[in-house]
């Protein structure tokens with residue numbers, strides 16, 4: 163399938179057949195606990211090869227978590243990410259294919275999805291990835307009794323008049339449909355809507371968490387992809403983030419790290 167990279171401005175918005183491996187790379191990964199009532203944790207990272215996703219993988223690895231990184235092509239992923247990611251047991255899966263997603267979901271207890279369409283129109287556009295792919299992930303997660311699903315979308319998804327929605331042939335609208343599907347699924351979830359993503363080390367600025375998708379004042383705000391990864395991972399287990407949707411941007415006025423306490427102010431979705 164021919165794929166083309168979007169120009170940077172558009173990438174802000176829109177962003178297999180074979181299962182190569184069965185389990186994640188970290189110690190104990192994928193091994194169901196025999197002594198405890200619940201299976202050992204295993205985090206599926208969809209979009210692990212992406213500019214945001216590889217920070218999630220790096221943080222999970224640093225924390226010693228068991229995880230399974232997902233990509234359509236391990237070879238392409240390693241070409242982008244380099245040899246430091248070669249020892250991970252990647253699962254090859256196209257999220258547009260429900261059967262592949264069901265296979266990739268085997269033994270998974272938690273999901274972080276940072277997938278993003280890389281086409282405007284076409285077979286890998288938002289309709290089929292940010293909605294169809296998310297729907298497939300949610301369906302498979304439900305069947306696998308996943309305990310928590312963290313979904314990355316984008317600021318402004320609720321506003322059809324958002325200028326980027328026009329520029330991307332409605333990509334934000336498809337993202338919202340993906341969000342709605344997850345919210346209605348019955349799975350415990352957290353939905354994170356970031357501002358413009360940038361490659362800055364984590365912890366250099368504070369973070370601002372908002373709810374209600376009042377995107378206009380935040381239009382020019384940015385967010386460190388590494389900080390984003392930390393927030394996505396925190397949301398896997400923090401009870402304050404259960405069934406919550408929130409916007410996230412950097413905030414130079416806030417103390418780095420204060421965002422963890424700010425989680426306690428999150429309101430669950432109605």
Ligand SMILES: NC(=O)c1ccc[n+]([C@@H]2O[C@H](COP(=O)([O-])OP(=O)(O)OC[C@H]3O[C@@H](n4cnc5c(N)ncnc54)[C@H](OP(=O)(O)O)[C@@H]3O)[C@@H](O)[C@H]2O)c1
Pocket residue numbers: 173174175176177208209210211212213214215232233234235238239255256257258276277278279280286291295314315316317356357358359360
């Ligand atoms: N860039 C921004 O400023 C910005 C702002 C707000 C929100 N966002 C959103 O944040 C997310 C991550 O952004 P990013 O910059 O990290 O994007 P990215 O580098 O383009 O990564 C996109 C990821 O999606 C995966 N993917 C795409 N189509 C797939 C498919 N059919 N099946 C399986 N995986 C698929 C890719 O995996 P493979 O190619 O390896 O298969 C890749 O890992 C995106 O959803 C983006 O829309 C971005």
